Amino acid sequence: MAKMTPRTLSGFMELLPAPQQQMERMMDILRTTYSRYGFTPLDTPVIESSEVLLAKGGGETEKQIYRFSKGDADLSLRFDLTVPLAKYVALHYNDLAFPFRRYQIGKVYRGERAQRGRFREFYQADIDVIGDGKLDITNEAEIPAIIYQTFSALGLKRFQIRVNNRKILNGFYAMQELAEKSGDIMRTVDKLDKIGPQKVRDLLISEIALSETQADEILKFIAITGSNCEVLNALQGYAGKNEVFDTGLSELNTVVKYLAAFGIPEENFAVDLTIARGLDYYTGTVYETTLLDYPEIGSVCSGGRYDNLAEYYTDRQLPGVGISIGLTRLFYVLGEQGLLNPSLPTAPADVLILPMTEDLAPAIALATQLRQNGIRTQLYTEQKKFKAKMSYADKLAIPYVVFLGEDEINAGVVACKDMVSGEQTKFGFDETLQRIRVGLAEKNAGCVILEK
């Protein structure tokens, strides 16, 4: 028979078993951390009706969308988790209690140009808090705590949550009578890291037609840096001139004020006036998170406050605040940078049992007993040479191999080999179990991410 060469589409991540186990650990940590903050898990369809999904109009992403027909239906694959959330909240409004706090970890699809490290199918891991009409500023203050806990739980230390407030930016531009150009200005300022202040100034003058004075005012403003306290003090100098600015400054003060109570160390947080989050969507606090030793990766967790989640579906005002982690890309870059802890177990089983008797009943009973005690156990029953069996355990990095022969069965003991230390013991079931448990706890004690 002619064979079809198996392949996986480019831009689609398909992991081998060991890295998949690392990915599963990361997802577990995200689920646990998000749950800890009172977010409920949601799952929405990957496919939506195109007219519903694209109600807002796709803009730049529209070309990237996987859109197709099935029968009479015009369908699209979701390209983020925010539009499906907007649809969900508008559709199920009467069945939800607000503030509605949900997390969702799911695959989204964008037909981007294939490129190393760019994915067409990738996981996003989102949390959002949605209010009905109003949403208190404390929710915006809590988000950095969640980001901090999430990355700390993954094992990172050298990261920084950078925060700004769009009202401060909008208010400032209004003071300069540049409100109408604020979108263009923010998009230009966003390039600061890449092209430097002088080129930003040039662009502001040449492309956005600002006067030299206006451009200098803007550069002076975004040059405000220092400790959180210093930045807030400098901003205080602009207060009293514009209501929106003052509201933004008050909100930013609140966010910073509760940092300590939320347990966020000062070094993991910075007020950064250059952050705007391109989208017009955000209206208050905005967040970016960068890895201090890998600035080239860009933000690994971004989001912000928005005033109107679902305006394309409902007249209700549904303000919210949320963040998103691009999980597939994060996992990829962590791997590329060698930051995934290689010493955490990735084996499919904790124990491999090698039966040494014709009758398998005692080995099966032992496997059942280990499983009932929470030990992931594989029974190896293929007809192979002993060496092949041991090399199977080696290849899969299974930490313990148990031998069960007539001698052990008659003596009521279990022969157990620690595949790392090489130590082999013969104890009764309870003691063997206890030793395996202690060993596994040690092996699992590390974090997913191991900074260099």
Add this chain to the structure above:
Amino acid sequence: MAKMTPRTLSGFMELLPAPQQQMERMMDILRTTYSRYGFTPLDTPVIESSEVLLAKGGGETEKQIYRFSKGDADLSLRFDLTVPLAKYVALHYNDLAFPFRRYQIGKVYRGERAQRGRFREFYQADIDVIGDGKLDITNEAEIPAIIYQTFSALGLKRFQIRVNNRKILNGFYAMQELAEKSGDIMRTVDKLDKIGPQKVRDLLISEIALSETQADEILKFIAITGSNCEVLNALQGYAGKNEVFDTGLSELNTVVKYLAAFGIPEENFAVDLTIARGLDYYTGTVYETTLLDYPEIGSVCSGGRYDNLAEYYTDRQLPGVGISIGLTRLFYVLGEQGLLNPSLPTAPADVLILPMTEDLAPAIALATQLRQNGIRTQLYTEQKKFKAKMSYADKLAIPYVVFLGEDEINAGVVACKDMVSGEQTKFGFDETLQRIRVGLAEKNAGCVILEK
């Protein structure tokens, strides 16, 4: 602005938060049980190249496939998890250790006619063991143990794992010199439950052109019932006439022999000669699992042994055995039958903190402390009346509400209300935490499925 009416496509399950929590519990149990047996989690793309996915030819499912173009690419959504597994194993053969044991819980897509309880996007939860060249019969004997543990962990008692062996059927038909018609015969016999033995006999004669004697022989054969022991004894009467039959009988004897060692009660297991699993794909042991009180639901977990997983991709012989649970449909029918335990917690949080002071710092510190101790905690900070806050906790069924006012802060205590019993306590943090933990353990003690 004109609004687009939000909707979810028919045939796509989208759950409210409370049932979603029940679904998450079910998935957790499947993940835990599958892991316990040494299966590694896999995740493969939802989209594959059509020529790869449909290498086998789609047969009846081909019309149901979501197939579309993106640029030059001819793409399809996966319609099961078995073809992607075949591709995965053929593609990554050199990086895998065999037997390769993997589980996968993922969404698959079939554009079926919309119908109540039929889904176009649904989860399958599969396990498979793949051998390289050979695969020992013990793997087939272990599968019923995994099915038993899975459904027991979900809380079911009244279910039956029905097992047969295709070699017994093929051997029997060969004895009757009906080998060439065996596929047609099995498809007819498969209707036994629905149309009864007399109509099966009629069809065998009228449609498959069997003689009356042949039809009677077949009816006599599939009428063999009784305890496992009785069925095996009756089958022994056919032994010695056909090699394939004898191999099948020996395999079935092995599967039954190890039942007790694997801890499967006799009442949850039955040898059933009427089971064939329509597909030509299976070559040895086949499995179906039925809920005794809901036979109309059909099999909720099916599978079997196959000799050649990936023949469309590779010349290597890769035999395997696997089972699949149609999770979305199972969840749906359990809900329809009222079998989902309503007393298990479905709230997004274990504790809702209502701060009673202007300065939120003490409430935030308390939330942080609870979260560090593993308690899912929501801080409620919206400006609402007390009654509205309590009704929020009620609506979400959050089990504990904590009040933190000046008095409590000064006294170093926490006021905690059990929302079920109504009991309100004032204790220090440690004692409150302890009481909450005990209470949550009790509330979470039940099973997902509660038989009536």
